[in-house]
Amino acid sequence: MKITLGGVAAPGSSRLNKTGGWRVFYPEFLHIRCTDCGLCQKLCPEGCIFKADKKNFYADLEYCKGCGICAEECPVHDIEMRPEVR
Amino acid sequence: MDQVRKTVVLEGSRGVAEAVRLCRPNVIAAYPITPQTHIVENLSQMVADGLLKAENIRVESEHSAASAVLGASAAGARAYTATTSQGFLLMLEVLYNMAGLRLPVVLTAVNRGISAPLTIHNDIQDSLAARDTGFVQLYAEDNQEALDMHIQAFKIAEDHRVLLPVLIGMDGFILTHSFEPVSLPTQEEVDEFLPPYKPVFYLTPKAPLTMGTKTDPEFYTEARYMLHKAQQNARQVIVEVAQEFKEKFGRFSGDLIDTYLTEDAEIIFVSMGSLVSNLRAIAQELRQEGKKVGVLKIRAFRPFPFEEIVRAISGAKIVIVMEKDISLGATGVLAQEIRAAFYGKANVPRLSGFVVGLGGRDVTRETVLKGLRLAQESDHLCTFLDLNPELLEEV
Ligand code: SF4
Ligand code: SF4
Numbered sequence A: 001m002k003i004t005l006g007g008v009a010a011p012g013s014s015r016l017n018k019t020g021g022w023r024v025f026y027p028e029f030l031h032i033r034c035t036d037c038g039l040c041q042k043l044c045p046e047g048c049i050f051k052a053d054k055k056n057f058y059a060d061l062e063y064c065k066g067c068g069i070c071a072e073e074c075p076v077h078d079i080e081m082r083p084e085v086r
Numbered sequence B: 001m002d003q004v005r006k007t008v009v010l011e012g013s014r015g016v017a018e019a020v021r022l023c024r025p026n027v028i029a030a031y032p033i034t035p036q037t038h039i040v041e042n043l044s045q046m047v048a049d050g051l052l053k054a055e056n057i058r059v060e061s062e063h064s065a066a067s068a069v070l071g072a073s074a075a076g077a078r079a080y081t082a083t084t085s086q087g088f089l090l091m092l093e094v095l096y097n098m099a100g101l102r103l104p105v106v107l108t109a110v111n112r113g114i115s116a117p118l119t120i121h122n123d124i125q126d127s128l129a130a131r132d133t134g135f136v137q138l139y140a141e142d143n144q145e146a147l148d149m150h151i152q153a154f155k156i157a158e159d160h161r162v163l164l165p166v167l168i169g170m171d172g173f174i175l176t177h178s179f180e181p182v183s184l185p186t187q188e189e190v191d192e193f194l195p196p197y198k199p200v201f202y203l204t205p206k207a208p209l210t211m212g213t214k215t216d217p218e219f220y221t222e223a224r225y226m227l228h229k230a231q232q233n234a235r236q237v238i239v240e241v242a243q244e245f246k247e248k249f250g251r252f253s254g255d256l257i258d259t260y261l262t263e264d265a266e267i268i269f270v271s272m273g274s275l276v277s278n279l280r281a282i283a284q285e286l287r288q289e290g291k292k293v294g295v296l297k298i299r300a301f302r303p304f305p306f307e308e309i310v311r312a313i314s315g316a317k318i319v320i321v322m323e324k325d326i327s328l329g330a331t332g333v334l335a336q337e338i339r340a341a342f343y344g345k346a347n348v349p350r351l352s353g354f355v356v357g358l359g360g361r362d363v364t365r366e367t368v369l370k371g372l373r374l375a376q377e378s379d380h381l382c383t384f385l386d387l388n389p390e391l392l393e394e395v
Helices: A041-045 A069-073 B012-022 B037-048 B062-074 B085-100 B143-158 B189-193 B215-249 B275-288 B306-313 B333-342 B365-377
Strands: A024-028 A049-053 A057-059 A078-081 B006-011 B027-029 B055-057 B078-083 B106-111 B136-139 B166-171 B179-184 B259-262 B265-271 B292-300 B300-302 B320-324 B352-355
Touching: A024 A057, A041 A069, A049 B006, A069 B037, A069 B085, A069 B265, A078 B006, B006 B012, B012 B143, B027 B062, B037 B055, B037 B078, B037 B365, B055 B062, B055 B078, B062 B078, B062 B085, B078 B085, B078 B143, B085 B215, B106 B143, B136 B143, B136 B215, B143 B166, B143 B189, B143 B215, B179 B300, B179 B306, B189 B215, B215 B300, B259 B275, B259 B306, B259 B333, B265 B333, B265 B365, B275 B292, B275 B320, B275 B365, B306 B333, B320 B365, B333 B352, B352 B365
Parallel strands: B027 B055, B027 B078, B078 B106, B106 B166, B136 B166, B265 B292, B265 B320, B320 B352
Antiparallel strands: A024 A078, A049 A057, B006 B179, B136 B300, B259 B292
16 A cells, blocks of 8 residues: 555545554443344444344454444443453 | 736735735635735635635634635645734644645735734744644745745645645735735736646545545654655745746746845845845945845745755855744744754854844844844854843843
8 A cells, every 4th residue: 555645545445454453342242132223333433343133233353443332332231341352 | 907917006915915816716715814914805805896706715713714725725626825923823733734635725924923922013933833834935025026926836836746735924014014016917927827726636525535544653654754755846846936937927036045145245144034125235235335245035944945055155254144033942943944054064154143023123224234243243143133121121
């Protein structure tokens, strides 16, 4: 990747910037009380929460930076932040 | 009205407004502040009267004015703003961004002292705060040069080797509010000299992109280096544009520097802005008395013309820097740069730096002659001339 004039980047280029390395806590999706509301997916600032199936959401840990917003916002507390073990 | 070249008596601010109009900016955003006001008043009048087809964005502060022209320029528009003093300082955060985003905005930095204490009068402390922003900085000596410089500024800024914003320092009141005869180019001439702006990247919904993306340590240094390189490229472009301007309009007021009677001079005054005119007059007078005195004008403060300065003044015995600014706790800003230019060179002249004309204090013939006398006696690192000790309170 080269630097463009004025740091210009095309859409989607943030995929090159893997923010997973910033993480101290990771979100554990419990898959117990999930109501399929989809809030976690909508509010994740990295856009890295995906839906595998009905009531089955997961975070792409290559990009999840561990901010905890999904866990904070889940109305039924079905996501828990756990310390990253490296 | 722009069919024939005319010489007219105009207020400095009006001259700048006319020059900006002839450059056909698409967007203007500015917040009025003394002594910049007349420039933007004139421009809004022109827009209201239909003489200038531009979007004139009214804003609530200088930070917003700068942000509006930043946005306009990012969308590919030719954009212009003007400010001074506190307003300039409020813009500062945005100015770094303009340069970093490589947006060729042109900004008139009317020069006024800064608070505290409050002053509305002239010195050049304000725009020197933008020293490290990445802006190309040019300083005008008189109203004709200010007018011409604006036309040159858009061309320099928009050159693809540069693509940097340009600011034009213009002494508040001394130039902005004084009337001088100026030659106004025709619209046709300016159009030939300054073709429409062709951006490399611009914002459009048709092809979305991000400008000034977040940069990790592995890229930031290179991005800054590219900015520095653009500044280096600007050296050549400023010289070329000054030459081209001379061919087209028949006027030349220097490129990176200008020299006056320096060839055989033993004593050379160095300054920027309108003070250079005073120094020219004094040099002329001293020449009549048989003293070999010359003047060096720094026209481009960024990029700084190190080599050109050394070439121009290394033959002198004494160099005297007169400047209306001070880097508090150090020396005059220009004196610092001139000293740096000579480091490691052979034939280094003696050098004195004087701080004069702060907050609108007149720089008289006597002021300059006193500086000359002092500099001949010994070297001055940074001496305030005309300091009135009776006004100083003991602490
Ligand atoms: S916010 Fe909670 S309940 Fe809603 S989809 Fe996400 S995990 Fe399920
Ligand atoms: S912790 Fe933050 S980044 Fe990670 S999945 Fe949740 S909301 Fe997204």
